[in-house]
Amino acid sequence: MAGRIRQEDRECPLSRTVEHVGEWWTLLLLHDLFDGYTRFDQFQENLGISSSMLTARLKTLVADGILERRPYQTNPVRHEYVLTELGRSLRPVIVAMAAWGNSRLAPHERSMILVDAETGEEVEPVVVDAGTGRRLDDSRAYVFTSGPAAGPEMRARYPR
Template identity: 45%
Template sequence: MQRKSLISDECPIARSLERVGEWWSMLIMRDALHGLRRFDEFSRSLGIAPNMLTRRLNGLVEAGMLERRAYSERPPRYEYVPTAKGEDFGMVLMSLVAWGNRHFAEEGTSVEVVERETGLPVQPMMATAEGVLVPFDACVVQAGPAASAGMRQRLKPE
């Protein structure tokens, strides 16, 4: 109950975390975006309990991040394929890789985000719709067109 009063239903971060904020869900999406598709592949990769994997896969399907496709009728078997929404989540995961490497990889990076063609390391960046790079410290969050009065007040510039 207190959580609802602290996190607005219209906050995009809260809405996103509601769907993919649980750590197993993020790791399933990581694996799905790397080509894993079947229940047994996810299970082997993650070492997750079957009942937990089933719940998380169902949640990601309900959230529109994965699409369930039958590949066997007898017995019924499904594969889980990222949707366009799920593919977009790759940006979030790559940002987490860069952030985790910067702050939690004292022993050195074990995974890097690189440009496919050159192998050169890349960093997440902010850009305008036209592709102009904008320094992160020059960005600010502001109320959007659908913001409630409460959200507008909360995000009101000082």
């Protein structure tokens, strides 16, 4: 049945994450927020997004606890959008996605690079295991397994 969400998908942390931040405009909004943008007009001007789409995306991010909406002006009332702790925790994801995109380009084709703020040297972000420091890009060394809350479908997909 089209549009039906499988139980396995409701349990999957990747599916739940994509549900919250996987929409194209949402990722671009997060990028702008990490660059210091906080106001509706800034987002709209920078992204060229329609006001109705921007309003919907911002409302969803606030409802999901990723952003906080705060007044910055009283007459007339104007609001800004500020990343919550949960929202700030998405920065490594956005950085990793941008780095992945850059890795597919020749150095002279890159319009944006990540650098060390102190030295100005370009850096290569990688995802590592916090305990060992080992890179997680080896699909043979690291695999998913079912967790304690997994239902039958998830346990069948990821047996221990």
